[in-house]
Amino acid sequence: MAESAPLEAEIRRRITAAGPMPVGEYMALCLGDPTHGYYMTRDPLGARGDFITAPEISQMFGELIGLWMAAVWKQMGAPDRIRIVELGPGRGTLMSDALRAVQVMPGFRDALTLHLVEISPVLRAQQERTLNALPLSVSWHAALEEVPKGPAIIVANEFFDALPINHAVKIDGGWHERRIGIDANGNLAFTVAREPLPHFERLLPPAVREAPEPSIFEWRADSVAMELGRRIANDGGAALAIDYGHVESATGETLQAVGQHAYANPLTAPGTIDLTAHVDFQALAHAIEAMGANAFGPIEQADFLCRLGIETRAAALKAKATSRTAATDIDSGLARLIGRGRTGMGALFKVASFAHPSLGVTPGFE
Ligand SMILES: C[S@@+](CC[C@H](N)C(=O)[O-])C[C@H]1O[C@@H](n2cnc3c(N)ncnc32)[C@H](O)[C@@H]1O
Known part of the structure; x- marks a missing residue:
């Protein structure tokens, strides 16, 4: 029963x-505990970190999202x-x-103020x-409400998958909350509450029930x-959520731990590995x-980026590439972002948009 991570002692204390x-x-503590939470203590992104995200793979991803934001702004009048x-x-x-990509639209650059919602001080x-270096007003907030x-x-790329997930298990005709306790060997282990969650079934889509x-x-x-839906409906505008997940609510466990680009046990070394779970896009849309x-x-994601013109952008960047390595990097970035094979993000990642009813369909979703 090795206590390899400082947060584990606190979790054991609470369970006891x-x-x-x-x-x-458990997930909220692992990611956001003010002292030992995963995001509080490190920058996990990049080839030398624990995982890599689309904007870190290629500049084209952020550029196209910039153009999407500018197109929405125009659509808003x-x-x-x-x-x-x-x-x-x-x-x-x-x-x-x-923001570099929208420099060609000075009206948009002059109109915007930037607000970053971030819990990690690092x-x-x-x-x-x-x-x-950007000549604009930037402010940070701990939550969207602020x-x-x-x-x-x-815009939210790989944000919703980091929000804590809860589990229920269907047993004896009822849905019981899955919890984390300490097993007979003294290890953190999943366990199931004896009493079913009251009225839980009524909240479930029929297929899940x-x-x-x-x-x-x-x-x-x-x-x-x-909060996101309320803001858009009350104040106007639109949102874009990009994440891995499922289109319709379904059963199945997707909680996963990743450290140094490899899967790990989510109950081992809490606070030192990333925990995520797939986004249920149906539930997300429902709430909004x-x-x-x-x-x-x-x-x-592949369809979204292709509709916004990623292939044309890749060709333009390649035409200006100053070395063969730079050209190869553009090709491999494109393949990673829109590829539908095992290493591609094109099909695994989904894109959803949310908008004020006066706006109509947002770019890429026509
Ligand atoms: C997987 S990273 C994605 C980062 C970035 N969007 C990208 O694509 O490279 C998750 C980001 O969400 C932040 N985060 C996680 N939980 C949060 C929360 N509850 N409130 C605000 N930010 C949070 C993390 O610190 C990190 O910046």
Whole structure:
């Protein structure tokens, strides 16, 4: 029973005091504990980190999202002031590439103020380094609720998958919460609450309700999605969510731990490895639509990026490439972003958009 991570002692203390903890509480502690949480202590992104994301693979990703934001702004009637909000901006790479791409539209550049929603002090410092050369107003917020009101264009790449997930297991005709306790050998282990979750079944889509035993169903708190929907419906604008996940709510466990580009046991060394779970795009859209915004998609990342013109952009970059290595990098970045094979993100990642009802369909979702 090795206590390899400092956070593990705190988790054990809580389980001993209060009994097994919900998976969502465990995930929230692992990622966001103020002292030992994974995102509080490190920059996990990049080839030498734990994982790599689309903006870190190629500048084309952020550039196209910049053009998407500018097109939405035009669709909104080119307002004098627009808030650009990014949820979980990582190293700031996406926004840096996006804002460079929209330099050709001075009206948009002059209208925007940038708001970054970030919990990690390490990544926030990195975002400051990446973005401080830009001649615009940037502010940081701990939550979307803290961003001042007003029309907004909101972008979230690999953000929702980092929000805590809860588990329920169907047993004996009822749905029981899956929790994390301490087993007979003294190790952290999954366990199941004896009593079923009251009225849980009524909240489930019919296909999930009828699932065979012992199916696992994952769900997230809707609070961030609802806030996003409320803002768009009340103040105007649109949002873009890009993530890996499933189009329709379904049973199955997707909680996964990744460290140094390899899968790990989610219950080992809490706080030192990344924990994520697939996004249920149906549930996400449901929460946002309930607040009065329209939802579009999800569509596959490959389709979205191709509709925005990634192949043309790749050809233009290659024409200007100064070395064979640079040209090869452009090809491999393109293949990674839109490829549908085992190493490609094109089909695994989905893109959904949400908009004020007056806006109509957002670019790429026609
Ligand atoms: C997987 S990284 C993605 C980073 C970036 N969007 C990219 O594509 O490279 C998740 C990001 O969300 C941030 N994050 C995680 N949970 C958060 C929360 N509850 N509130 C705000 N930011 C959060 C992380 O610190 C990190 O910046």
